[in-house]
Amino acid sequence: MSSALARRGSKTAATACKHHPNRNYFSHSFYRRDVLSPHQNIRDMSLLWLLTAAACSSSSPTRLFACRTALSMTTTAIQQRRTFRAKSEQLASASRSMAMMDDTSSLLTDSTCTTTTTTTTTTREKSLSNKKFHPRRIGKGCDLDELFQYLIESSHQLGRERVFKSLRTALYNASGYRVESAWRIYQQMIHHKVTDLMGANNYGHLLNILKYGTDPTTTISRMLNVLDDLRIQQESQHQKISLMHYSQVLFAMGRMGDSKGACALIQEIKTQGHVPLPSQFTSLAIATRNDKFYDATQEAAELMMEAMNKDQVVLENDACVTMVSLLSRQRSQGQRQQQMTVENNGIDRTVKFLEAVEYVRNKEDVDDTPTTTTTKSQYNVHVYTSLISGLAQKGDATNAKRLYDKMRQQGLKPTIATRTALIEAYGRAGDFDAALKLLNRKHHNSMVTSVLTNAIRHNKWDVAEMLAAPWMKKLESAKIDDKLRAALMWVKVKSDLDDARTFFDTLYQKDASYVNTVMVNHLVTGSGNQRSNEKVKEAYGLHPLTGKSPSLFSQHLLVDALFKCRDVPAALTAFMSMRRQGIPDDITLAMVIRGLIMNDEDTIAWNVFRALKKDGVQPNLWAYTSMLKAYAKSHSTTGINKQLVDVWPELHRAVTGRHATVESIMEKEKNKEKVEEEAPVLMPIIKNPSQAYLLFRELTGFQTPNEYTYTTLIACFSKHSLARATDVFSHMCASGVKPTVQTYTAMLQACSIFRSARGALLIFRHMRDQQVAPNSATWHYLLKALVRARVDKSRIDQIGNMAREAMGSNDNDKNNKSKRKKPL
DNA sequence: GTAGGGTTAG
Incomplete structure (x- = not known):
């Protein structure tokens, strides 16, 4: 109700707002029917314990990135804010000077009342107008064009005070809460240079209307313009920007998903010596959630934690739920330019955030009367659902289930969303018995989608088939939503690509809304796996049918598919x-x-890799490991495709992002020669294992190598030095990284090359002790090592028999597996 | 009505 009143601009609402104890009238909860008491917020120590345990069990060793420090992040944010403000100011002054240049008539949309009217206006008409546009008479039905015309003609007689009063009344009574009208009235105030007469409340009212704008760019920039004007007034001590002004802008930023702007504004509030309001943090959380272009989760969380820990700010429940949801699903590593933090794991960060929430809640209890005797959980079902879902994404079904049980113990009833989150946890962990058991009662779209996609991921074709079959018949039914339909398409792509492709057409012909981007992506990926670049390109061409242009993600899949088809030029063109x-x-x-x-x-890869690093982009572990793989190759590939040499300068620009953004274009214009100097040179890759080792050392400065990285490095050394390969192997075991069958095989390969029977047998025993099953390659290199080391023939035969025996049963396994793998 | 389920790398 309050929001409806506020929107209508009713005076009652405004007064009610003014007298609200916290003057917190932009609070999101204020607009809600069920305003939660602060005590209903998150407060439950035992849950925190549980989560901490989950974080400890799942957290991997610290992955550090040499990136900007917290301080420089803040500085950058301020700089960005300044640039943005400078741009807004340019925009504002441009619009102002345009208004000045144009005279009276061009400011009006109604061209009928122009100069002719001015000359023929009689004294009587003037006095009529005087009456009509008297500030007290300006009401709802006032024609703004007429009013503006009148004010321009009579401003000299009326004096600026009177002009201002008329416009102010128009803002309150005639704008009708229409964004455009309010903006035009404000522009008139600027034109008449009367904004200095505006009170803080007038500015507040204006912002309150503007925040409902529909266009993200105009809405925010207009509001920032107003804020800038207010700032100028503040400097001449006319006005003071209050928290409510900031709240209005933050509210709009939340709606529009401008997370960078919201972070910068919160910073500004702090610099102004205020403590941001809880509702402002809610706006920040919403902005972070709604921002599709920039992930400010970490920055926002830190701002909130600081406020909680230092200023005892009690966050609104909405902000908590939103932040918990965002934090718990953060990717644990590999984000570019990521800030250097110890808590790189989503759950760690969530725990840290919740600790701050607990801290301030407990503090509040002590300050208040300590009457809270209830042990009942103060987390609501949404917080639990977010947390379960966060654990689910990491495949931590054990802790997800514990959390679910705990929630039930607290007497909270799980909803479909909660059960879906738990099903997702089981599915990710590969526990399909548990997932199907939960699914048993009612097959809801979201639950089926979850189990289905996880079954495909885990190659559980029996589960996928069983689940998909009944839905396949009604694929064209409206009862199936987008996500489920895409999951069913994925099943089809995996079982029969051509069939899936035909089916896409059938669906599209039935109803264009039945096809979506994800389906096209599945078709592109499926075609790539078939190594057919014609099919890849054809499938990619389906994107327009979904009514959307391909996203960066869709393009990623295209590039990947083209690489799989060995069409390097096409892949690089798509990438650029x-x-x-x-x-x-x-x-x-x-x-x-x-x-x-x-x-x-390899040469192009090496140069792309170098260019990234030189540009300050830290390649992730996968990039490093792929690069290492070039050194581990048995065949030498140093030649470069001529076509790629020609494409290199452009590829270099694409990789480093030189003059692709507006900033860099400006930079280039400023400094033409400098950019042109930088003709990128293709450096040859020097393939020796020491170079590989240097690369490995370099990556350990940023990330923790995994079994794949170690294995690749061992493979680099296996042809050059058994001792060094063994060193890496020992280092791997000492670091707690478990060798895989591929690792042992690489080691055995080294033993065979260097004719070390003793080494081979030691490695083989180690593998047995670790209960890693050998594959045919493992047996092959073990035997080869023994043969080359001239071990006693009877001994070799003995091991050869063991190998045949083991492989015989393995073959059976394989056959069974491939039989099982045959889908649908 | 908030929270949940769809497509990325050996």
Whole structure:
């Protein structure tokens, strides 16, 4: 109700707002029917314990990134804010000077009342107008064009005070809460240079209308313009920007998803010596959630934690729920330019956030009367659902289930969303018995989607088939939503690509809304796996049918598919086109490195890799490992495709993002020669294991190598030095990274090359002790090592028999597996 | 009505 009143601009609402104890009338909860008491907020120590345990069990060793420090992040934010403000100011002054240049008539939309009217206006008419546009008479039905015309003609007689009063009344009574009207009235105030007469409340009212604008760019920039004007007034001590003004802008930023702007504004509030309001943090949380272009989760969380820990700010429940949801699903590593933090894990960060929430809640209890005797959980079902879902994404079904049980103990009833989150946890962990058991009662779209996609991920074709079959018949029914339909398409793509492709057409013909982007992506990926670049390109061409242009993610899949088809020029062309539209993430960059190396374009890969680092982009672990793979290759590939040499300068620009953004274009214009000097040179890759080792040392400065990285490094050494390969192997075991069958095989390969029977048998025993099952390659290199080391023939035969025996049963396994793998 | 389920890398 309050929001409706406020929107109508009713005086009652305004007064009610003014007298609200916290003057917190932009609070999101204020607009809600069920305003939660602060005590209903998060407060439950035992849950925190549980989560901390989950974080400890799942957290991997620290992955550090040499990036900006917290301090420089803040500075950058301020600088960005300044640039943005400067741009807004330019915009404002441009619009102002335009208004000045144009005279009276051009400011009016109604061209009928122009100069002719001015000359023929009689004294009587004037006095009529005087009456009509008297501040007291300006009401709802007032014609703004007429009013503006009148004011321009009579401003000299009326005096600026009177002009201002008329416009002010118009703002309150005639704008009708229409954004455009309010903005035009404000522009008139600027034109008549009367904004200095505006009171803080007038500014507040204006902002209150503007915040409901529909266009993100105009809405925010207009509001920032108003704020800038207010700031100028503040400097001449006319006005003071209050928290409510900031709240209005933050509210709009929340709606529009301008997370960078919201962070910067919160910082500004702090610099002004205020403590931001809880509702302002809620706006920040909403802005972070709604921002599709920038992930400010970490920055926002830190601002909130600081406020809680230092200023005892009690966050609103909405902000908590939103932040918990965002934090718990943060990717644990590999984000480019990520801030250096110890808590790189989503759950760690969530725990840290909740600790701050607990801290301030407990503090509040002590300050208040300590009457809270209830042990009942103060978390609501949404917080639990977010947390369960966060654990689910990490495949931590054990803790997800514990949390779910705990929630039930607290007497909270799980909803469909909660059960879906738990099903997702089981599915990710590969526990399909548990997932199906939960699904048993009612097959809801979201639950089926979850189990289905996880079954595909885990190659559980029996589960996928069983689940998909009944839905396949009604694929065209409206009862199936987008996500489920896409999951069913995925099943089809995996079982029969051509059939899936035909089916896409059938669906589209039935109803264009039945097809979506994800389906096209599945078709592109499926075609890539079939190594058919014609099919890839054809499938990619389906994107327009979904009514959406391909996102960066869709383009990522295209590039990957083209690399799989060994069409390097096409893949690189697609990648460069992708770069022109946005900044590829670390996964895309690693995929490009990998694609090049898989296609034996080692030199180009090496140069892309160098260019990234030189540009300050930290390649992630996957990129490093792919690069290492070039050194581990048995065949030498140093030649470069001529076509790629020609494409290199452009590729270099695409990788580093030189003059692709507005800023860099400006930079280039400013400093033309400097950019042109930088003709990128293709450096040859020097393939010796010491170089590989240097690369490995370098990556350990940023990330923790995993079993794949170690194995690749061992493979680099296996042809050169058994001692060094063994060193890496020992280092791997000492670091707690478990060798895989591939690791042991690489070691055995080294033993065979260096004719070490003793080494081979030691490695083989180690493998047995670790209960790792050998594969045919393992047996092959073990035997080869023994043969080359001239071990006693009877001994070799003995092991050869063991190998045949083991492989015989393995073959059976394989056959069974492939039988099982045959889908639908 | 908030929270949940769809497509990325050996």
